[in-house]
Amino acid sequence: MDETYDYIEIIRNYINHPRINYHLRKKENDNFNQVYSCMDVMGDVASAINVYLKSDFGIKANNTENIKDGTNYIICYGILQALILQQDAVENIASALKLKTSIYDSKALLEVREVRNKCIGHPTRKNRSYGKKSIPTFHYISRPTLNKFGFQLLSSDQHSDKFESISIKSLLEVQKKEIIKILDNLCKEIKKIEKDYKMKYKSKSLKKIIFEETYLYRREKLFSFSHNPHSIEKIAFGKFGFDAIKNSLNEVKQEMSRRNYPIESIDTIQMIYNYLEYPLSKIESCLNEKEKLDDELYFILISFIDQQINELGEILDEIDKDFSEIN
Secondary structure, eight states: OOTHHHHHHHHHHHHTSHHHHHHHTOTTTOHHHHHHHHHHHHHHHHHHHHHHHHOOTTTOOOSOHHHHHHHHHHHHHHHHHHHHHHHHHHHHHHHHTTOSOOGGGOHHHHHHHHHHIIIIISTTOEEEETTEEEEEEEEEEOGGGOBTTEEEEEEEOSSOEEEEEEEHHHHHHHHHHHHHHHHHHHHHHHHHHHHHHHHHHTTSOHHHHHSSTTHHHHHHHHHHGGGOTTOHHHHHHHHHHHHHHHHHHHHHHHHHHHTTOOGGGSHHHHHHHHHHHHHHHHHHHHHTTSSOOOHHHHHHHHHHHHHHHHHHHHHHHHHHHHHHOOO
């Protein structure tokens, strides 16, 4: 298996985390599709390189010389372009995830790009070198030397002509080594970002915002209202329990937003908050004596709220565990 797969899997797991996924999918940038496209290309290139190294096309040619030459051109053009696709994919992953790691920090990778640009990128007029303007140069692949693994390249400018040997196998070896190094740095950067992020918030439990020590007492007071809804004391206790629970729900929402981890990023949490809107509004209206609810309906609404809050607690507990797991 290609060594890049392990790194791609780390990146895939990272962007599929609900918090990261939510921000990457924002319409203003659509970085999610950019990263997935890059990972797809990485797999495609690995497959192409694997076939190139193991196959014998371009070597055994039982047809005419023209067909043999044409096959070798397609192979060399394709594999050199594949190297650039791989580089661009890694660079665009880093860009979409706003990471500092860059292929442009590798002189060896830039040299691979230069070879590609001379041979098949801009052979008829190349006027940039390593990203900067340069005098125009013109390039020719020597057909008699062309084979699956390389060729001689003639480069000319207004001052001189120069032959150089292009070894595709050597380019592949250099690129593989450098791409692995870049991906390793990229994944280390992701892990550090996540570690720093979790360290910042791990001390505060989301679950305990709701299920703190007095939760059962507040819950009991909210349930007790249904036994005698016309008692002033019961109304006061009911309001006390209701306000505390509603404030806790709001605090969870605010805390997740503060962590740049909005409730909208987790479908199940967003669904619970949506489900709670109606029963909470009915209970609040009843406690403020704007609406009358019979005991049975009140109990059903409170029981539903209680059930949803317990489900929310289980999800928040999983999030708390995620913050405590720091690699």
